[in-house]
Amino acid sequence: MNGIREGWFSEVNALWPGQCMSLEVEEVLLHEKSPFQDVMMLKTKHHGNALILDGVIQVTESDEFSYHEIGSNVPLNAHPNPEKVLIIGGGDGGMAREVCRNPAVKSVTQCEIDELVVNACKKYLPNLAVGFDDPKMNLIIGDGFDFMGKHKGEFDVIITDSSDPFGPAKVLFEKPYYQLMMEALRPGGIIASQGECLWLHLDLIRDMFKFCREIFPVVDYTTVSVPTYPSGQIGFMLCSLNPETNFRKPVRTFTDEEIETLGLKYYNTEMHAASFVLPHFAKKVLEGK
Ligand code: SAM
CATH class of the missing domain: 2.30.140.10 (Spermidine synthase, tetramerisation domain)
Known part of the structure; x- marks a missing residue:
């Protein structure tokens, strides 16, 4: 290849x-x-x-920030106290960087299957891999599905920053993995999982919505613009164990000053709300409209 x-x-x-x-x-x-x-x-x-x-x-270094800022801050700011976070995949370190930046987070465990990816990113993507050096971080090399099966009731937020659904990542898009994530959450816990592209994978997203609704009381979908991803767009499946969760109205917001201090480039309160607005063709399929 x-x-x-x-x-x-x-x-x-x-x-x-x-x-x-x-x-x-x-x-x-x-x-x-x-x-x-x-x-x-x-x-x-x-x-x-x-x-x-x-x-x-x-x-890519030019646009990675949009994906990582939405994938971290949308779920973290929907949780009242996201102290203990788990990341699956994310071998470049960009998601860890953003999760560690969020002041509400106290500890981050990350399980990435491929040590070669981590080492390559430490060498060639230091602005992303900086996430691995944060004192909140504990990086484990292993399979995310196996890891999930061994941890029950431990995490406030689980973020799956996975590659596409083939090879080692295929299982991370299937119902048994979502069931294990549900069991690995603390009460009121939240998940955000790489959820592919509305333009290309609406059938897959519809099927994921269906099984997520069988597992979690609250299910939603946030999208983000990433110019170098297929069709320039990707989303995250969002699920909560807390029936009161409204992902569209975060329980924690950042002021413009905090956005600057945190060094965010894509995420702000308006973008949080906007990331839930679906084009009509997708709304009809995902919300049954
Ligand atoms: N942002 C990217 C995207 O949406 O395409 C994902 C980037 S991140 C590099 C994806 C990571 O998931 C890779 O490093 C890959 O090794 C890891 N991965 C794939 N399958 C995995 C599994 N079963 N357990 C843990 N990590 C896995």
Whole structure:
């Protein structure tokens, strides 16, 4: 697997048939196979360094902040006291960076399957991997599904920052994993899980909504614009054990001054609310309208 021709990396994949994102490449910084996946780090001409797993863009330095700020602050600010957080996947460290930044969080456990990804990101994506150095962090190398099965009633918030639903990440999009996440939460706990793209994967998202509603009393979906992801958009499944949770109205908001102090670039109170607005074709399917 390489995907580079005439100086351009192209992200061809059956999950987004007939289209692909291309990045102009300056240098291949690393290309190795781990026991789990093909790992490539590119220095691109216009998007900084980019992590590619099994031929799929995971993060680029130019736009990673939108995904990580929404994926962390939307669930954390919907929980009254998100002290103990678990991240599954997230081997680049960007989600850990954002979760640790949130002042309400006291400890973060992260379970990532692939040590090669973590080491590559420490070397080539230091602005993301800085998350691993935070004193709140405890990084475990292991399979997220297995980890979840061994932990009951421990976490206030669980964030699954997963690659797409094939290879080692496939199980992280299925009902048994969501059932295990529910059991790993403390009372009133919340989850946010990588939930693919409205434009490309509405059937998958609809099926996830269906099984989430069988497990959790509150289910919602937040979306975020990420220019280098397929179709430029991705979402997170949001579920809460607390029937009072309204993800659209956070229990904690940041003032403009706090946004600046925290160094946030995408997330603010208006963006939190806006991230729940669905285009009509998706609303009809997901909300049965
Ligand atoms: N933001 C990215 C996206 O939406 O495509 C995800 C980035 S992060 C690099 C995804 C991570 O999930 C990868 O490092 C991968 O190794 C990890 N991963 C995949 N399957 C996993 C599993 N079963 N347990 C733990 N980590 C897993």
